[in-house]
Amino acid sequence: MQTDFLVIGSGIAGLTYALKTARHYPDKQVTVITKTQAEETNTKYAQGGIAGVWDEAKDSYEKHIEDTLIAGDGLCNEQVVNIVVKEGPERIREIIEYGARFDKDEQGAYSLGKEGGHSENRILHHKDVTGREIERALLDELSRTANISLINHCFVVDIITQHHLGYLVTKSTADITCYGVYVLNLHTNQIEKILARITLLATGGCGQAYRSTTNPRIATGDGIAMVYRAKGRIENMEFIQFHPTALFEPGVSPSFLITEAVRGDGAILRNRNGEAFMERYDARKDLAPRDIVARAIDSEMKTTGTEYVYLDCRHMDSEKFLQHFPNIYAKCKSMGIDVMENMIPVAPAAHYSCGGIKTDEWGRTSIRHLYACGECASTGLHGANRLASNSLLEAMVFGHRCYINSIESIQQIQTEPLIPDWKATGTSEPREMILITQSLKELQQIMSDYVGIVRTDVRLERAMKRLDLLYAETEELYRSTKVSPQLCELRNLITVGYLIVKGAQFRKESRGLHYNTDHRDKSAILQNTVL
Ligand SMILES: Cc1cc2nc3c(=O)[nH]c(=O)nc-3n(C[C@H](O)[C@H](O)[C@H](O)COP(=O)(O)OP(=O)(O)OC[C@H]3O[C@@H](n4cnc5c(N)ncnc54)[C@H](O)[C@@H]3O)c2cc1C
Numbered sequence: 001m002q003t004d005f006l007v008i009g010s011g012i013a014g015l016t017y018a019l020k021t022a023r024h025y026p027d028k029q030v031t032v033i034t035k036t037q038a039e040e041t042n043t044k045y046a047q048g049g050i051a052g053v054w055d056e057a058k059d060s061y062e063k064h065i066e067d068t069l070i071a072g073d074g075l076c077n078e079q080v081v082n083i084v085v086k087e088g089p090e091r092i093r094e095i096i097e098y099g100a101r102f103d104k105d106e107q108g109a110y111s112l113g114k115e116g117g118h119s120e121n122r123i124l125h126h127k128d129v130t131g132r133e134i135e136r137a138l139l140d141e142l143s144r145t146a147n148i149s150l151i152n153h154c155f156v157v158d159i160i161t162q163h164h165l166g167y168l169v170t171k172s173t174a175d176i177t178c179y180g181v182y183v184l185n186l187h188t189n190q191i192e193k194i195l196a197r198i199t200l201l202a203t204g205g206c207g208q209a210y211r212s213t214t215n216p217r218i219a220t221g222d223g224i225a226m227v228y229r230a231k232g233r234i235e236n237m238e239f240i241q242f243h244p245t246a247l248f249e250p251g252v253s254p255s256f257l258i259t260e261a262v263r264g265d266g267a268i269l270r271n272r273n274g275e276a277f278m279e280r281y282d283a284r285k286d287l288a289p290r291d292i293v294a295r296a297i298d299s300e301m302k303t304t305g306t307e308y309v310y311l312d313c314r315h316m317d318s319e320k321f322l323q324h325f326p327n328i329y330a331k332c333k334s335m336g337i338d339v340m341e342n343m344i345p346v347a348p349a350a351h352y353s354c355g356g357i358k359t360d361e362w363g364r365t366s367i368r369h370l371y372a373c374g375e376c377a378s379t380g381l382h383g384a385n386r387l388a389s390n391s392l393l394e395a396m397v398f399g400h401r402c403y404i405n406s407i408e409s410i411q412q413i414q415t416e417p418l419i420p421d422w423k424a425t426g427t428s429e430p431r432e433m434i435l436i437t438q439s440l441k442e443l444q445q446i447m448s449d450y451v452g453i454v455r456t457d458v459r460l461e462r463a464m465k466r467l468d469l470l471y472a473e474t475e476e477l478y479r480s481t482k483v484s485p486q487l488c489e490l491r492n493l494i495t496v497g498y499l500i501v502k503g504a505q506f507r508k509e510s511r512g513l514h515y516n517t518d519h520r521d522k523s524a525i526l527q528n529t530v531l
Pocket of ligand 1: 011012013033041042043047050157203204214218222223351375389391393
């Protein structure tokens with residue numbers, strides 16, 4: 001198969017890009033592929049909303065920029081922060097034009113929420129299911145666009161470069177070029193090639209590397225691992241954001257999120273003794289940035305010997321709570337927790353990857369003709385920690401920027417016709433699925449135990465040794481059995497785990513989301529970790 005623009009991923013990043021590109025070039029073909037169903041994305045699960053400067057009487061670009069820089073703890077790219085904050089409102093207007101509905105107050109103005117780290121109310125939301133509303137609007141718009149083909153159940157295994165033409169490609173090869181991808185077509189169970197003039201990775205995050213995560217099953221870091229295998233550049237993977245308040249429900253994955261907006265509306269964290277502990281950790285109390293709140297909860301859980309703390313909403317206005325958070329209310333109710341009478345048990349869970357595929361301010365990766373945007377990319381916006389609700393914004397702004405750059409550059413690009421078919425000879429059917437599921441559990445355990453909220457040098461070293469073993473076993477399995485999505489995801493998650501540990505080992509300091517008790521201070525040298 002050949003296409004002009006190949007988009008891998010149907011979340012907010014991929015769809016923003018696909019819609020704009022298809023509209024610009026009605027005579028060219030845009031192909032969007034997803035590994036499961038189109039709507040099954042991290043985007044669908046976003047609750048809190050999109051940050052943007054909307055009420056200019058109270059808010060300003062300067063304040064949003066300042067909040068983003070403070071959260072990023074010295075590692076944000078200021079130029080990129082400026083771009084995202086200033087271009088953001090225009091992109092939000094476009095998504096409203098596509099049909100996304102955000103809540104309004106009685107006067108008909110947008111009702112703006114506040115979350116941790118924000119100095120003003122600037123979060124547009126649709127109740128507590130903002131992502132579902134955005135995904136719906138984008139997919140509706142896509143169905144009205146003739147020159148986009150959407151292919152579900154099509155798993156990308158690897159991006160195609162000169163390596164597949166028989167050339168030696170290393171990290172120092174200057175012009176590594178992407179010609180398209182090999183995919184596992186889950187309808188035929190065959191590996192096929194899709195050749196493209198331009199490829200965009202919008203494959204989302206990697207929360208599934210951890211035992212407890214808010215991310216759905218699809219979030220296995222496939223794009224990040226593929227680029228690393230293709231010798232592209234990956235950045236800042238040590239900065240994994242743990243959401244402080246996932247509902248504590250042992251054995252359930254993904255963990256249900258209790259959005260920060262609940263604390264924005266006045267909910268209070270309490271330990272098992274009922275003490276509101278956040279004031280002991282930070283003057284901003286329950287609305288301190290996520291890393292501080294997550295570490296405070298981690299410390300309270302350790303000192304009180306519990307696996308969770310409580311979120312207390314009992315003093316809040318029940319009518320307003322139901323109006324703003326109907327989904328959370330219903331979920332808690334289904335577990336026998338009436339949030340107006342009982343406190344909610346919560347614990348931190350892996351939530352967001354701040355690092356990823358290194359891109360420039362136009363979403364270009366270090367590989368030619370390959371763009372990346374959304375959670376899989378490291379644009380420089382988040383630095384060492386993401387400000388709440390900045391990720392949907394970033395995905396839209398960079399979806400747009402990738403589109404602007406690639407509609408220009410496609411003029412000079414032809415597809416490469418001589419790509420060989422996938423070599424599958426000599427591989428047997430996988431008989432031992434247990435090996436894959438068991439290795440996945442081991443990986444998640446290693447990452448949660450040794451590479452979580454609080455790290456030490458010894459823990460990181462131990463994690464690396466364990467990952468080495470898992471890597472060797474999984475590569476052997478990959479060589480000898482037929483490719484399956486489960487095996488590819490395991491392989492990708494091991495690579496992601498390696499990148500997180502390697503990044504954490506390089507960073508001999510504590511900064512933003514990376515906290516190592518052997519190096520509690522910040523280093524004077526500001527640098528990104530590029531692998
Ligand atoms: C519970 C939850 C709540 C959140 N709340 C907020 C919030 O309030 N505000 C905010 O700004 N952010 C929030 N986030 C983060 C935000 O939702 C994500 O960062 C964002 O939606 C990512 O969008 P994306 O387009 O990059 O990727 P996704 O929406 O995750 O889409 C990834 C796509 O890539 C496809 N894909 C992946 N690998 C492959 C492969 N190998 N082959 C083919 N296709 C593949 C998937 O099928 C999917 O279509 C939240 C996240 C979660 C999990």
